[in-house]
Amino acid sequence: MKKITYGEGIREALREKMLENKNVVLLGEDVGPYGGTFGVTKGLWEQFGEERVRDTPISEGVIVGASVGAAATGLRPVAELMFIDFLTFGMDGLVNQAAKMRYMFGGKISVPLVLRLPAGGGISAGAQHSGSLEAWVTHVPGLKVVYPSNAADAWGLMLTAIDDDNPVVYIESKVLYSQKSEVPERMTKVLFGSAAIAREGADVSIVTYGKQVHDALKAAAALAKDGIEAEVIDLRSLYPLDKETIFGSVTKTHRALVVTEEVKRGGYGGELSALISEQCFDELDAPVVRIGALDSPVPYSQVLESLVLPSVADIVKGVKEMF
Amino acid sequence: MYRKMLRIRKFEKTASVFFAEGKIPGFVHLYIGEEAIAVGACANLRDDDFITSTHRGHGHIVAKGGNLKYMMAELFGKETGYCKGKGGSMHIADAELGILGANGIVGAGHLIATGSAWSAQYRGTDQVSICFFGDASTNQSTFHEAMNLASLWKLPVIFVCENNLYGISVSQARHQNIKDISQRAIGYGMPALSADGNDVLTVYEQVGEAVSRARAGEGPTLLEFKTYRQHGHFEGDPGAYRPKEEVEAWLQKDPLPRFESHLLGSGILTEEELEAVRSEVDEEIREALEFADASPYPTPESSVQDIYSDLIEEARIR
Numbered sequence A: 001m002k003k004i005t006y007g008e009g010i011r012e013a014l015r016e017k018m019l020e021n022k023n024v025v026l027l028g029e030d031v032g033p034y035g036g037t038f039g040v041t042k043g044l045w046e047q048f049g050e051e052r053v054r055d056t057p058i059s060e061g062v063i064v065g066a067s068v069g070a071a072a073t074g075l076r077p078v079a080e081l082m083f084i085d086f087l088t089f090g091m092d093g094l095v096n097q098a099a100k101m102r103y104m105f106g107g108k109i110s111v112p113l114v115l116r117l118p119a120g121g122g123i124s125a126g127a128q129h130s131g132s133l134e135a136w137v138t139h140v141p142g143l144k145v146v147y148p149s150n151a152a153d154a155w156g157l158m159l160t161a162i163d164d165d166n167p168v169v170y171i172e173s174k175v176l177y178s179q180k181s182e183v184p185e186r187m188t189k190v191l192f193g194s195a196a197i198a199r200e201g202a203d204v205s206i207v208t209y210g211k212q213v214h215d216a217l218k219a220a221a222a223l224a225k226d227g228i229e230a231e232v233i234d235l236r237s238l239y240p241l242d243k244e245t246i247f248g249s250v251t252k253t254h255r256a257l258v259v260t261e262e263v264k265r266g267g268y269g270g271e272l273s274a275l276i277s278e279q280c281f282d283e284l285d286a287p288v289v290r291i292g293a294l295d296s297p298v299p300y301s302q303v304l305e306s307l308v309l310p311s312v313a314d315i316v317k318g319v320k321e322m323f
Numbered sequence B: 001m002y003r004k005m006l007r008i009r010k011f012e013k014t015a016s017v018f019f020a021e022g023k024i025p026g027f028v029h030l031y032i033g034e035e036a037i038a039v040g041a042c043a044n045l046r047d048d049d050f051i052t053s054t055h056r057g058h059g060h061i062v063a064k065g066g067n068l069k070y071m072m073a074e075l076f077g078k079e080t081g082y083c084k085g086k087g088g089s090m091h092i093a094d095a096e097l098g099i100l101g102a103n104g105i106v107g108a109g110h111l112i113a114t115g116s117a118w119s120a121q122y123r124g125t126d127q128v129s130i131c132f133f134g135d136a137s138t139n140q141s142t143f144h145e146a147m148n149l150a151s152l153w154k155l156p157v158i159f160v161c162e163n164n165l166y167g168i169s170v171s172q173a174r175h176q177n178i179k180d181i182s183q184r185a186i187g188y189g190m191p192a193l194s195a196d197g198n199d200v201l202t203v204y205e206q207v208g209e210a211v212s213r214a215r216a217g218e219g220p221t222l223l224e225f226k227t228y229r230q231h232g233h234f235e236g237d238p239g240a241y242r243p244k245e246e247v248e249a250w251l252q253k254d255p256l257p258r259f260e261s262h263l264l265g266s267g268i269l270t271e272e273e274l275e276a277v278r279s280e281v282d283e284e285i286r287e288a289l290e291f292a293d294a295s296p297y298p299t300p301e302s303s304v305q306d307i308y309s310d311l312i313e314e315a316r317i318r
Helices: A006-020 A046-047 A060-071 A084-104 A134-138 A149-162 A209-223 A241-251 A268-279 A302-306 A312-320 B002-020 B036-044 B057-064 B068-077 B109-121 B135-139 B141-152 B182-186 B200-215 B244-251 B255-265 B273-295 B300-304
Strands: A002-005 A024-028 A054-055 A076-080 A116-121 A144-146 A170-171 A181-182 A196-199 A204-208 A230-234 A235-240 A256-265 A288-294 B050-052 B129-136 B155-164 B192-196 B221-226
Touching: A002 A149, A006 A024, A006 A046, A006 A149, A024 A060, A024 A241, A024 B109, A024 B244, A046 A054, A046 B244, A060 A076, A060 A084, A060 A170, A060 A181, A060 B141, A076 B135, A084 A116, A084 A134, A084 B109, A116 A149, A134 A144, A134 A170, A134 A235, A134 A256, A134 A268, A149 A170, A170 B300, A196 A209, A204 A209, A204 A241, A204 A312, A209 A230, A209 A256, A209 A312, A230 A241, A241 A256, A256 A268, A256 B057, A268 A288, A288 A312, B002 B036, B002 B057, B002 B068, B002 B255, B002 B273, B036 B057, B036 B129, B036 B155, B036 B200, B036 B255, B050 B109, B068 B273, B109 B129, B109 B155, B129 B135, B135 B141, B135 B155, B135 B182, B141 B155, B141 B182, B141 B192, B141 B255, B155 B182, B182 B192, B182 B255, B200 B221, B200 B255, B255 B273
Parallel strands: A024 A054, A024 A076, A076 A116, A116 A170, A144 A170, A204 A230, A204 A256, A256 A288, B050 B129, B129 B155, B155 B221, B192 B221
Antiparallel strands: A002 A181, A144 A235, A196 A230
């Protein structure tokens, strides 16, 4: 086993697929010589050249929209937006075009596009650079959505995303970019719809993804000291969703807590919570608990930001209140 | 070209009748009066070239070689339609003919055509893309983003503006402060011109030059063709916002009789030959109608099919 960063995991998957298939191309703002805002594409421009790693104007509409046209006509573009917040400019291309094309056209046109979206707060980037907008994209039939929490999954999910014939929204946790974790010598795909059990436990299921997996593990360690064994489920792909693993865990533990970084109102956490309540009602010894950000844009000041975003303490508290 | 223009005109007239009778649901935006543009432009294209279309898409699809039977069946919401009854008038596509879809979103095609042109350039083919769009869509950011990138990357795309002088009910004078949309190309360093869109030969020639340049790797062109839609924005829209004199004046410039006069006047076709084409097209339309009428409606299961390329358990019928 070797250790690499989350960012390197994404990069190595991109490199692997670009070596394998000439139709895999990268585009986005500063992805070329600069190497990407968060350094993910560093070295790829030098290796694959200007034609395959294309710097675009700061113009998210055309990054997404042109990727749709290119994907529909033979390429497999991997597009990067600097921050998930900027998806507002590319939303038509993603939601009205990419997601609906196959369906509207009777199954005859595929859009094998991967859209990379760095997400989440925690770096004092303020309200327009700290978004957690997974609910917007998981809401849309026609899109697949993944959100890795470690280097191996980042790598394995990207391999799957590029090979997928559907538009895939690949959400990246920007506070994890530099975090190192173990990857096997030979990386293989992580299939969509396969959640991982990040920690086994018998007393409560914590369902989460991305950066919150790490928070949940810390919370689980704290809870263990009080004799509560939490099982932590890392969803890895938000759609398709591995319901079997979630329901299996809840059937075992009889309690479920969902933690996401997004604002709780209208969030994907609500969907997860409703699913568990609908499907596992008889198994539950307590109502499903949701932990999310406060109903607020993400503030700049570190003091306020840490208050608004969910914390390890919030998870510990949430679990304890279930007993 | 005459046959294609006639095919569009008669297809649209038929759609108008069946919409009024309630056989065609939803929204239908007809291309009557604008036939010269789609036909003149597409006459320069091969089957493997790409087009993007608009919500007024029937004309582009017919001009690019679309099948009338599948089109009519789609309008009727039938299983045999181009989109298996799930797309309708605004969402017809045919990947084999490079038709990347009619589009219900104003301005979406600019970006998609830019992408298909980039794809052709990258793959090293000499395929070109034609993006059809209306005057009002040039107020969308998509137009400007596409023009900038296409020009910057020298993409083989021809932006064909069908300026029918109205964005739904709002006249061009009330939605932008320029007279010629071709002026917009100046800001992007792109060649452009404005021309008569009701003369199919002019369109054919101008688009032909742009296509040659695009195939030769010389980049994009913006072409504006002035035209007029003879019906309202959508079927059922009485079009009361347009002055009678204006409508009358444009009817005098109807592209079909104009082309007929040219064909007769220059001795290319006789009246008998024209008549023969007319009855052949009538027969095609009749066959399309028969096909659409006799086709079954889609099955309930199909409502949740074709969302993804692979089966995902989620989509199920309650």
